Amino acid sequence: MSKSKRKKSGKNGLRNFSIVYILVTVFIPFIPIIIWSFAFRWNYPNVVPEWGLRAWKYALSQKSIISSLLLSINVSLTVTLISLCVGMPAAKVLGTKDFKGKKVVETIVTLPAIVPVLVVIMGLQVIFIKINLINTFWGVVIVQLIPTIPYMIMYLQSTFEDYPVSYEDQAKVLGASTMVTFFQITIPIIYPGIIVASLYAFLVSWSQYLLTIMIGGPNVRTLPTQLFAFIGSGDNAISAVVSIIFVFPAILMLLITSRYLSGNGEKKSGGNEV
Amino acid sequence: MKEKTKNWLMLSPVLIIIVGLFGGGFIYGLVQSLNYIPIIGQYEVNLDAYKAILQDKEFLSSLGFTFWIALGSTFFSIVVAIILSMGLRKRFKRKGAVLFAYQFPLPIPHIVSGIAILFLFGQSGFIARILALLGIIESSSQFPEMIFDSHGIGIILALMWKFVPFVGVALVGILQTTGTAYEEAAISLGANSWNRFRYVLLPMMLPSISTSSILIFAYAFGSYEIPFLLGSTYPKALSIVAYQKFTNIDLAYRSQAMAMSTIIAVIVLFIVIVYRRLSSKVRY
Numbered sequence: 001m002s003k004s005k006r007k008k009s010g011k012n013g014l015r016n017f018s019i020v021y022i023l024v025t026v027f028i029p030f031i032p033i034i035i036w037s038f039a040f041r042w043n044y045p046n047v048v049p050e051w052g053l054r055a056w057k058y059a060l061s062q063k064s065i066i067s068s069l070l071l072s073i074n075v076s077l078t079v080t081l082i083s084l085c086v087g088m089p090a091a092k093v094l095g096t097k098d099f100k101g102k103k104v105v106e107t108i109v110t111l112p113a114i115v116p117v118l119v120v121i122m123g124l125q126v127i128f129i130k131i132n133l134i135n136t137f138w139g140v141v142i143v144q145l146i147p148t149i150p151y152m153i154m155y156l157q158s159t160f161e162d163y164p165v166s167y168e169d170q171a172k173v174l175g176a177s178t179m180v181t182f183f184q185i186t187i188p189i190i191y192p193g194i195i196v197a198s199l200y201a202f203l204v205s206w207s208q209y210l211l212t213i214m215i216g217g218p219n220v221r222t223l224p225t226q227l228f229a230f231i232g233s234g235d236n237a238i239s240a241v242v243s244i245i246f247v248f249p250a251i252l253m254l255l256i257t258s259r260y261l262s263g264n265g266e267k268k269s270g271g272n273e274v
Numbered sequence: 275m276k277e278k279t280k281n282w283l284m285l286s287p288v289l290i291i292i293v294g295l296f297g298g299g300f301i302y303g304l305v306q307s308l309n310y311i312p313i314i315g316q317y318e319v320n321l322d323a324y325k326a327i328l329q330d331k332e333f334l335s336s337l338g339f340t341f342w343i344a345l346g347s348t349f350f351s352i353v354v355a356i357i358l359s360m361g362l363r364k365r366f367k368r369k370g371a372v373l374f375a376y377q378f379p380l381p382i383p384h385i386v387s388g389i390a391i392l393f394l395f396g397q398s399g400f401i402a403r404i405l406a407l408l409g410i411i412e413s414s415s416q417f418p419e420m421i422f423d424s425h426g427i428g429i430i431l432a433l434m435w436k437f438v439p440f441v442g443v444a445l446v447g448i449l450q451t452t453g454t455a456y457e458e459a460a461i462s463l464g465a466n467s468w469n470r471f472r473y474v475l476l477p478m479m480l481p482s483i484s485t486s487s488i489l490i491f492a493y494a495f496g497s498y499e500i501p502f503l504l505g506s507t508y509p510k511a512l513s514i515v516a517y518q519k520f521t522n523i524d525l526a527y528r529s530q531a532m533a534m535s536t537i538i539a540v541i542v543l544f545i546v547i548v549y550r551r552l553s554s555k556v557r558y
Contacts, residue, residue: 018361019372021354026378029390029435032400036393044398044414045406086291089284099281109288112296114489114546116496118513119539120299122520122532127302146295149288207383210498210517224385231389231503240393243386250381258374 036240055237059245065226069245072223075137075212076205079144080152083201084194086145087152092186094153095160113150117211120146125214135217143215144208148201155200159193199253206249300539307532314525323529324537332508332515333534339509343426343501344494347433348487354434355442356479360471363449377443379436388503391432395420421504428504429511433494441486445479452478488549492542512538 036042040052059065093099094106112120124143125134133139167189171181187194209224216222223246230239308319327333362372379387394400402417411417421428456478460470501511510518512534520531 014361018358022376026375029394032393033390045403047403047407086287090288093281093284097281105285108292114492115539115542118496119535120296122535123303124299145291203381227385243389247382247386253381
């Protein structure tokens with residue numbers, strides 16, 4: 001009796017430690033960012049700053065930040081849409097069919113998610129200069145397909161693995177065209193997968209810095225490139241505000257996906273962005 | 275036959291994009307690392323760039339430093355993730371909320387986790403301020419150097435902030451779906467808690483741990499943003515050195531930059547291949 005009681009409290013001890021560890025390590029790092037964003041001045045060693053909305057006012061009135069935000073949204077939406085369009089057919093084949101060479105295709109498709117983009121971006125920059133895609137919107141969009149397509153396919157493939165292919169055959173037997181089958185059978189069945197995959201792809205694109213700066217140069221100033229510039233200039237308050245704007249879609253995504261993922265509870269390892 | 279053609283037709287857009295961009299960029303970089311750079315009039319192929327960087331002390335210390343931050347962040351993340359998943363595997367009140375908090379760092383961009391660590395652990399950061407308020411340190415220089423330090427502590431912490439949930443959330447799921455039956459069987463056979471962990475629970479987690487550790491190691495090895503924000507001037511992470519050489523106004527350094535990125539690629543690919551070999555042979 002006493003032994004089992006001791007064991008129980010010991011286990012709860014590890015559990016309580018884990019809960020406290022998670023709450024402390026996950027949320028405390030955000031506190032200085034939030035304080036900085038509302039700081040007029042925050043000299044060392046004060047724990048509390050002189051409050052002020054200077055940074056927020058500056059950020060929301062500064063054209064360069066607003067246009068960067070809009071450009072980032074534009075780039076990431078375009079990248080997500082393209083990778084969805086090319087990724088869906090490929091994910092369907094990989095998720096529903098068995099064929100010779102499937103393993104090779106899977107390896108090729110997942111390679112950019114494993115190998116750092118640094119190793120290809122230098123070569124690509126030289127190529128993009130030659131074909132006049134350097135410092136252009138489309139150059140950035142094209143190069144961002146490299147990291148986004150693997151995540152798009154990983155997520156959609158796992159969706160298609162549970163997809164009842166026979167429904168399509170039945171629709172065809174009943175005389176439905178390919179288009180009708182696609183929009184009335186395929187899409188309604190897999191749309192939760194499409195949403196989750198698209199959100200991840202959007203976020204992968206949204207976070208890209210190195211690819212964007214090397215291909216977009218000074219012309220394509222997305223939000224992360226602005227953020228780096230502010231950090232470099234040493235203005236912590238503005239950096240904090242831009243950081244908060246920058247993480248907003250990530251938090252939104254977490255709320256949406258936890259709604260779509262709850263229920264099946266299991267998570268595919270490797271599907272997350274590292 | 276028709277089916278086969280259709281499959282490849284559906285796969286082709288993705289394959290063209292990935293092979294074209296990823297393969298194209300890699301091969302172009304490789305060719306340039308061999309000093310074939312017609313733009314500046316170099317047409318002969320040689321290994322000068324590799325020879326130069328392998329004799330360069332800065333490169334070698336960067337290589338060692340990069341291995342340290344990649345191995346360190348991977349190892350510590352796995353240890354912490356295992357401990358947390360052991361703590362969270364059973365049902366308890368508000369588990370959903372705790373798991374939501376656990377996953378929270380996953381979608382946050384690395385740049386922001388770097389900035390968070392910078393504001394928190396810098397010598398005039400939030401923790402230093404609190405310690406000063408409590409009278410534990412008198413000046414900011416007494417706070418241990420964790421950012422811009424030569425040991426890469428800040429870099430490792432920032433990477434771990436995202437890596438721990440990346441490894442751990444899946445482990446909680448695995449232990450949760452396995453349930454307690456195996457463990458109870460082990461208890462009835464007289465296994466103590468260490469043996470239950472070592473021979474029952476750990477083997478179930480290992481496949482997932484090895485997959486995710488390869489992914490995080492590879493990421494850490496080539497990551498640019500976090501070492502840029504939190505790294506010291508010496509030694510620098512390999513990615514930083516390569517980028518600086520690449521953007522040097524003297525184009526002659528370009529081949530060295532490409533050689534470095536080729537070396538990074540070879541190391542990452544080597545690790546992936548070794549892992550594939552091991553995971554197909556070893557049974558846990």
